[in-house]
Amino acid sequence: MPSTTPSPTSTTALQPSFEDLGTPLHDVTFVVVDLETTGGRAADGGITEIGAVKVRGGEVLGELQSLVNPGRPVPAFVARLTGITTSMVATAPPLELVLPSFLEFARDAVLVAHNAPFDVGFLRAACDRLGYEWPRFAVVDTVPLARRVVTRDEAPNHKLSTLAALFRAQVTPDHRALADARATVDVLHALLERLAPLGITHLEDLAGAADPVPPDVRRKRTLADGLPEAPGVYLFRGPGDEVLYVGTSTNLRKRVRSYFTAAEKRGRITEMVRIAHAVTPVVCVTPLEAQVRELRLIAEHAPRYNRRSKHPERQSWVRLTDEAYPRLSVVREVRAGTPHIGPYPSRQTALAAVEALHDALPLRQCTARLPRVARTAGSPCALAGMGRCSAPCVATGTADEGYDAVADAARAALTSDPSAVVDALAARVGRLAAQERFEEAGLVTHRLRAFVQGAARAQRLDPVARCAELVAARPTSAGGWELVVVKHARLAATAVTRPDEDPLPVVDALRATAEDVAPPVAPAPACHPEEAALVLAWLEEPGVRLVHVSHTWACPVRSAAAHADLATVSTTVADLWVDPDGRPDDVADPVPVATMTAC
Known part of the structure; x- marks a missing residue:
């Protein structure tokens, strides 16, 4: 078994990892380790000796040293270099007996090694091979630290033997594990002395010290x-x-x-x-x-x-106008009485969604205001000749009921069921792909994605934007409750209760003191759209419970979110296409929504 030399002043290690901040270096427990092996590949195993020194505040707390039987002969060149022969390790304990002792010795400490990837790589590979869990030590490598503070004028290289001579280490490294570990301790202390004037005085500073x-x-x-x-x-x-x-x-x-x-x-x-x-x-x-x-x-x-x-005011919405013969328009502000989808982070993406609707439905694209019943017929545009516009402008003496059906289909696609648009564009993508017209198929896919994601976003925002007050709770890891009050999608109040505290009085207090929020024009929320997205993501997390809802909060069964997978129709085709504006698609991925029931 390995021999351990404890120090009479040894105390419990204070620093488990780099995760803990603000620990002065003199309070950090370091375990300086060195290995001797049969070769240079960690996957091959072959550890022949482990040496380690535990130090804190410049004081040696303990040492560990043991030869290890690698289960194979020691190569001749390794024996000449280290002095460790096959006969020396033949009666040594195997690694499965030595490794647990080292892991216990180094527990809750920061590992230090000269060229740490080599030594730590062998130790981690040994843990994997023998079924031990690697403790995820924080690791300090003295090589990059030396490169930071030791110039070429002082030393020709940063080998351990060179640095030990430069800093007048008490032990000369000789390719034996414990001697090399002891020499590395002196090198570490000398390097820390040089790093201190540079402001590297805490463990978290040391983590980035190698990168100036x-x-x-x-x-x-x-x-x-x-x-x-x-x-x-x-x-x-x-x-x-x-x-x-x-x-x-x-x-x-x-x-x-x-x-x-x-x-x-x-x-x-x-x-x-x-x-x-x-x-x-x-x-x-x-x-x-x-x-x-x-x-x-x-x-x-x-x-x-x-x-x-x-700048939420710079985001765009797609609106079906409130006219005798409605058309699509890209607007900055949501207006009451008409359906909208969005918001979109750019006008270009909103226009792509408009193109998707125009590809599927023969909505008029002219901007003229048409009377419900015209006395004289207008002149049909080129789009009408191509069958892409229902041309209500040519109707005289009576209302164009055919266009009413088109407008109703567009209204349904925007607010509840986008199947008409999705099915039409998906079929078109398939035809174009079959004809190997990949660029055109990619453009249609981009438009489809923009429409579906904008519609899903609006349908997801609409019910929570209409809700005057929503109170929800989520259990905390400590056993209490995280409470939120949401008004028209805006976070109006929040609190956390203790495990032994009744949450209902806190809920009452939150509702009484929550921020007053004026109702917006849905589907626009009463806050930045990104805030509404954060709130909705929190409400949809597992374990969240509704305490109070003042308005129906539900998602339509055939909403755009149900077609989110079709928004990426022909992924291969889409990957071949670069956006027409030369930039990546800036439409965020839709967030999954329950397709029925109250959210």
């Missing part, structure tokens, strides 16, 4: 000091208290600290960090509240470094 961060950015890390480790929204502020950037996280301190490490690789954000002088936290009760507040703050402040949508 500009000094002026790293110095800003103090902006994260004092931030709570709680869900919420953070605002980076610049000169004149200008809001530069708004973000959200389940752990404010952890997320903000990441902006000053190598984890942040976005050039624009690094530019933002350079001019920021403060970070304002907004602690939220739940992650949903944090996401909603982020959207509202972005819409309010329009930060120049946020790229996401912050």
Whole structure:
């Protein structure tokens, strides 16, 4: 069995992983490990010796060393390099007896190795082969750390023997596991001393130390000091208290600290960090509240470094006009009394949906206002000659009831059952594909996708936008309840109850103090469409229970969401097509909706 030399001052390790933030390096327990093997492939196994040293705060807490029987002869060149021969390991314990001892020795510590991928790769492969669960250690590799602070003028390379000589290590590495681990301990401590002036003083700093961060950015890390480790929204502020950037996280301190490490690789954000002088936290009760507040703050402040949508008024809807002979129109605002689909993030995508409806239904495309009963016949357009317009303009003396049937079909496709459009375009895609007219088939597929997704979005928003008040609850992992009050799709109040607390009085208090929300014109919600999408996604999560609903909340059986799979008709064909505007399809994927019952 392996021999272990414990230290009399050994205490419980404090740092389990990089997930815990704010731990000074002198409080971190490191286990420096080195392996000797029969070869260079982890998949082949062949560990012949394990050596490990446990240290914290510069003090050695314990050591572990054991030869290992690899179950095969030691190659001659390995024996010459390490001094470990086949006869030496013949009576050594097998790896299945040594590995558990090492895993227990290193439990709750951060692994350190020189060229860590080699040693950690062998250990992980051994765990997989022997059926042990890998503890997912945080790992520090001294090689990239050395590359960061040791120049070529000081050392010709970053080998362990070279660094040990440079830093005057107490032990000279000799290709034996324990000696090499001891030498790596001295190298690690020397590297940490050099990294400290660069601001690398905590474990989370060490995680990105190998990837240099500009000094002026790293110095800003103090902006994260004092931030709570709680869900919420953070605002980076610049000169004149200008809001530069708004973000959200389940752990404010952890997320903000990441902006000053190598984890942040976005050039624009690094530019933002350079001019920021403060970070304002907004602690939220739940992650949903944090996401909603982020959207509202972005819409309010329009930060120049946020790229996401912050102008709901710029989103487009497709509307069937309120005329004697209705037609389709792309509008910015929903109007009462007429059906709409959307919203669309761009006018181009809305126009694609309009084209889909025109491909399937002979709606008029002219913009003239036609009387219900004309005295004289008008001149039919070219589309009428091609059978793509019902031409109500040529009817005289009586109303064109044939066009009424077309308008009713369009109204049904927009509000309840899009089958007429889906079936017509799906059949057309099939014919075009059979004729190998792939570009045309791709264009029709793009239009179909735009129509179905816009219709599904509107049909999903409509019932919750009409609902004056909806109260829902979801159990928390702690045993309490997460409560929300939604009014016309807008988050009006939220709270979390304790496991021992009756949630109904909290519900009553939330309803009494919730924000007053004026009813919108459905299907438009009384908030940013992205906020409504967040709220709906939360309401549709497993385990959510309805406490109170003031209006019927249901989805039609034959809604557009039921055809969501047909929105990707002929995926192969669609993949061959590039959008006509030269940009990727900017229609978001539809969110699945229950096809019956109250949502």
